[in-house]
Amino acid sequence: MKGVVFNLLEDMVEKNFGVEVWDALLDETGQDGVYVSSESYPDEMLFALVVAAHEKSGIPINDLVRAFGEFLFPQFYKDNQEFFKPGLTLKSFLLLVDRVIHVEVRKLHPDAGLPQFEYVDEDDSELTMIYTSPRKLCMLAEGLIAGAAMHFDEDYTLTHDKCMHDGEASCELHLKIAA
């Protein structure tokens, strides 16, 4: 994971729980808290921080990861305005994530750990995103989708029909978007 992701996790923890909690997480995981935005760090370092946050707060890991995704979205928006052309909707934006956004991210940062999404574009109000990644961060995807829905001011319901955490080869995130 890129250092920028660790820095944003620090922002979220400090905002919600205070700087002393972040310091305690660093102590518990033996990390120094210095992450260069553009450098890649082992995924295990990020997962260790999330596990420590779970042990400290009692909040389930899935909930923490989803909340982090929701927190990340406005930051991604702020730093990547070029992807947000006028006229986008939640659905047309989500279709761009794998086809354009992550493609551009990969060009700029060939070492970025990016997932793969395939789409089943059912009709105007429905979309299935089939998520595959060795990191199994499907709850992060759920949180990012929630952040995007907030950004576009659209309502949706999501069912997580298949999940890699249940031994499936990929996760199926099925969205029904309100008219």
Ligand code: HEM
């Ligand atoms: C402006 C929008 C977006 C930008 C700029 C962006 C960029 C990135 C970057 C840079 C990473 C890699 C981080 C690393 O290597 O440490 C990443 C990972 C990821 N992105 Fe995106 N992303 C965007 C939107 C989304 C959305 C809307 C979704 C969900 C549908 C999504 C799903 C994910 C997931 C789940 C990961 C974690 C890696 C994994 O699952 O293997 N992204 N993204």
